[in-house]
Amino acid sequence: MRPAAVTAVPPADGLGGGGVQYELKLDGFRCVAFARGDRPAFLQSRSGRDLAPEFPPIAAAVARLPEGLVLDAELVAWRAGRFAFEELFRTRQARAGEDVALGLIAFDLLALPGRDVRRLPLTDRRRLLLAALADVPPPIQPVMATTDRAEALEWMDRLAASGVEGLVCKAAGSAYRPQGAGRVWVKYRRADTVDALVRAVTGSAARPHALVVELDDGRVLLTAPQLTPVQARRVADAARPFLAPPAQDPTHGTIHPLTAPLRAELTLTGRPPTATFVRLRGD
Known part of the structure; x- marks a missing residue:
């Protein structure tokens, strides 16, 4: 049960x-x-x-x-x-x-x-x-x-x-x-709210699907579920000045790395942890 x-x-x-x-x-x-x-x-x-x-x-x-x-x-x-x-x-x-x-x-x-x-x-x-x-x-x-x-x-x-x-x-x-x-x-x-560095995005540069994030302890996670249209638009606007050419990642497939990391607020739940995107940090 x-x-x-x-x-x-x-x-x-x-x-x-x-x-x-x-x-x-x-x-x-x-x-x-x-x-x-x-x-x-x-x-x-x-x-x-x-x-x-x-x-x-x-x-x-x-x-x-x-x-x-x-x-x-x-x-x-x-x-x-x-x-x-x-x-x-x-x-x-x-x-x-x-x-x-x-x-x-x-x-x-x-x-x-x-x-x-x-x-x-x-x-x-x-x-x-x-x-x-x-x-x-x-x-x-x-x-x-x-x-x-x-x-x-x-x-x-x-x-x-x-x-x-x-x-x-x-x-x-x-x-x-x-x-x-x-x-x-x-x-x-219970969910723990943490800040993380956004190292890359998946999907297209104009319509990101998810974020590749690095936690303070060095773990690298892919956010889930897929970004909402409003979230995707805000991430695309913030990431546009820092996008490098697309690259192949052995874990996440085609990604768009960032030349300078953004900071994001996430909630972590479960084991192994699921990282859910909340918002980009203003700082």
Whole structure:
């Protein structure tokens, strides 16, 4: 069950009647964790692959849960005071050498021993999840969740420095539908506003499609989505005095480099980041 992306956090009545549950959105590997008694735990990725061999501490913790318990969760890594998504791609040995902690943050309960609970409302599944994990120590723990929108926004801002991406907002009465969430689950990802250097434009000189930008940390990105007609006209007017002859870029194809960089304001969202053009800077 996957949430749809939205550009604003919905109000308490924004996903239909019954209220909204707001959860922290964490940066990790989504997995469904199956406790299977005497058999090894199974950590099913979104592609169906078993992640257990790559994350033995998490698999061992799930194996200690009652047989038949099934959790929908995010497998996360923590290093130096913040969530560290990139550590999940490293080998077990490399993570151990860098003092990386792993966690399984459960946000839904799909089954209890002998009982499929997916048809129950989310509020009931949340209550059962908290009861099931009440005496379970880390690395397994329930996600922070609230029905108070203001509290959720305060959490998101306060925990941004630790790598919290945003919020997942769910209709409190929603059942768990494996084939899709529709609009009863949505995700809001906070955007960071940054300035960057415009190194080139794509498309035609008179009607640029996108900007090739360089961030302060040296990363080079192509803005998306395509510039609006008004944005394209303003960029073309500003870039015209600085356009060099067209060149072939191995990543972006035909580009029009600038002999002197312009500065642009962007919003960065997601992982890897998507750079969305906001405006050219007057300075």
